[in-house]
Amino acid sequence: MSFTGISANRQELLQIADAVAREKQIDKSVVIASIEEAIQKAARSRYGADHDIRVHIDPKWGEMTITRHVTVVGDEEVENEYAQKSLSDALREDKEAFVGKEYVETLPPFELGRVQTQMARQVVTHKVREAERERQYDEFKDRVGEIVNGTVRRVEYGNVIVDLGRGEGIMRRDQSIPREAFQVNDRIRAYIYDVRRETKGPQIMLSRAHGGFMAKLFAQEVPEIYDGVIEIKSVARDPGSRAKMAVLSNDNSIDPVGACVGMRGSRVQAVVAELQGEKIDIIQWSPDEATFIVNALAPAEVTKVVLDEEEDRVEVVVPDEQLSLAIGRRGQNVRLGSQLTGWQVDIITESQDSERRQKEFAERTALFQEALDVDEVIAQLLVTEGFTSVEDLAYVDENEIAAIEGFDEDTAQELQARARDFLERETAEQDAKRKELGVEDGVLEVQGVTLPMAVALGEAGVKTVEDLADLATDELRGGFEQKGGERVRVPGALESFTLSVPDAESLILNARVTAGWIEAPVVEEEEPEYTEEGEDEAPEIEETADVEEETVEEEGADVASLEQ
Known part of the structure; x- marks a missing residue:
């Protein structure tokens, strides 16, 4: 673009703006605005940078005007004497002057020197490039999740640069299918999985290894997926080797797996060919987690x-x-x-x-x-009935024990009495051990801390509420550290209790509340939902479990007799 003189033919200026706008596929007004800014910068370089000089180009006729503006401000607010005038000075020349009034002076056209021409060219180039990048971002940011066709422009260190027509995408090495090589000018189909706004321009991230690429290919091959009759619930891929896809039919009369496979495998084979022979397992999705995992x-x-x-x-x-x-x-x-x-x-x-x-x-x-001082037959029978701990036996309803074949109410009462005696003795022993380890009573006041936990904390050197509050989740659950260049497992204070991350975080949070470090978080209570009959509506929970019963046989033995 030439800037040798701003007095050039007006139509020529508009033709230049038109050509640049078409070439860069941006709005003509953006090009004209960049030219205005370039000439404005050159004018300030000529007349002085402190002057408020503005340039306007008529987008219809190409006529350009250069004006200098001076604004009236309060007597104590003058910061730039070239662009501002105090009210008292303005009133001497203009009786109708007021704060905020603007005086405009038209400046004559001028020829641009070599330095000013170069500067103007850089301004226009920069502004046009910015507009082009913004146009690309706006165009492609809403196309994430689509398949696009392009031409390979160049290959750099395994990364493929793809010409998409109105933009340029990049497919990194880890997003391509292994053993798949592209040459310059090759046609390519890829999946847009991300569009990022970066300083060097929008980055259109392409992939052929993404699960969405395979899902979109099936949507192109299977009309039922495109129409929404069949839904792809999830996809897992080992690119170039094998993939699994879970599908669900919203129409009971249509088999989702058969529809995706097609007549004699025609539909799935079309996708396999695009994915370089990748084997695809199509399975039926199920709302039941166990069934879905089996599939x-x-x-x-x-x-x-x-x-x-x-x-x-x-x-x-x-x-x-x-x-x-x-x-x-x-x-x-x-x-x-x-x-x-x-x-x-x-x-x-x-x-x-x-x-x-x-x-x-x-x-x-x-x-x-x-714990109960019973013979092996009775102990085995209790385990067979589903009791896993002494606590289960001690605090379960007495009738559940009495209902066991061969037991009665007296047997149930005796078993529960022995279980509670055992728990009391165990609690006393653990409490004595806690005190011996020096663990303060306040630790037990922390919500979620049990007596066995307090003993374990004491053995790990955690003896006060402050000690517990100062821990991290890894110090409770256990974690890994780098020692001597190796990744070493470091046990946690409560590792044997198999705490989940949320449980460990909650325990530390409660300790900090108890220690007074922070205030207890306010928990908003949810209002109960009511059915039309006015009763609380509760979701139905269905649990299924495979239970293999263990049978205990003993000839001539009375299972209700206790060993004295």
Whole structure:
């Protein structure tokens, strides 16, 4: 763009603005505004930087006017004598002057020197580039989640720069499919997963490894997905190798898996071809977490699922001969299943599960024998009935114990009396140990701290409320530290209690409240919801569990008799 003289042909100026606007695909007014700013800067360089000089170009006729402005201000408010005039001085020349009145003087056109021309060119170039970047960002920020077609412009250190027509995207090495190589001028399809505003311009982040890329490809191949009849609930990918996709049909008459596979696999094969032969498992999504997890681990067979909702972990039991299939090559099957469901999946075999249950059964039996002073048959029977601790037995309803076959009310009362005596003795011993360790009574006043916890804290050197309040969650739960260049496990004070992160944080927060360091947070009570009949509406909770009953047989023994 030429700036040798601002008195150039007016139509030529508009033609230049038009050409730049078309080339950069930005609004013509932005180009004209940048020219105005460039000439304004040059004029201030000529007349003085303190002058308030403004430039206006008529967008229709191209006529340019250069004006100098002087504003009337209060007598004590003059900061720039070139752009401001005091009210008293203004009144000497103009009887109608008032604070805020502006005097405008038209300046004559002038020729730009070499330095001023260069400066004007830089201003226009900078403003046009900024407008172009803003246009690209505004255009692509709402296209996140779409598939776009482009041409490879260049490849830099494994990163592919893609020409998208009205913008430029980048596909980093980790977002491409392994063993997939692109050359300059190759056509490419990619998924926009992010658009970032950065100083060097908008960064349009592309991917062919993202789960959304596969989901969008299926939406293009399967009309039912595009129409919303079939919904893709989640996707997990090991790019270039294998993928799992969970689908749900909103129409009971349509099989979502069959629709995605297509006649003789035509639909899924079209997606596989685009993904360089990636194997795709399409599974039925289920609202029941256990069923969904079983489906996600296909083709392995699952015999039992145990959910731990607090830790978002699930333990899956498979037949011994199915272990390698469930885990998959290099853990691929279980890893993809975990990503698909959002649960941390632990897989064990039936023999491992049986061995562990037998060990737990023996440990609980021994506990009841010692705590209640009963024979092995009665202890085993209590474990079989679902009692896992002495506390369970001591404070359960008496009728639940009396209902056990071979027991009566007298037996139930005696068992509960022995259980409570044991707990009292154990509490007294633990309290004595707590005092011996020097743990203050105030620690027990912290909400959530039990007597066994107080003993464990004392053994770890935590003896006051302030000591507890000063801990971090890792110091309670245990964590890892770097020692000598190695990652070493450091045990926590309450590691044996398997506290979750929220529980540990709550314990420390309560200690800080008790210590007076902070105020207790205010908890807003939720108003109960009422049905039309006026009763509290409570959600229905359904729990399913696989229970294998252990049977205890003893010939000629009276299971209701207690060992004296």
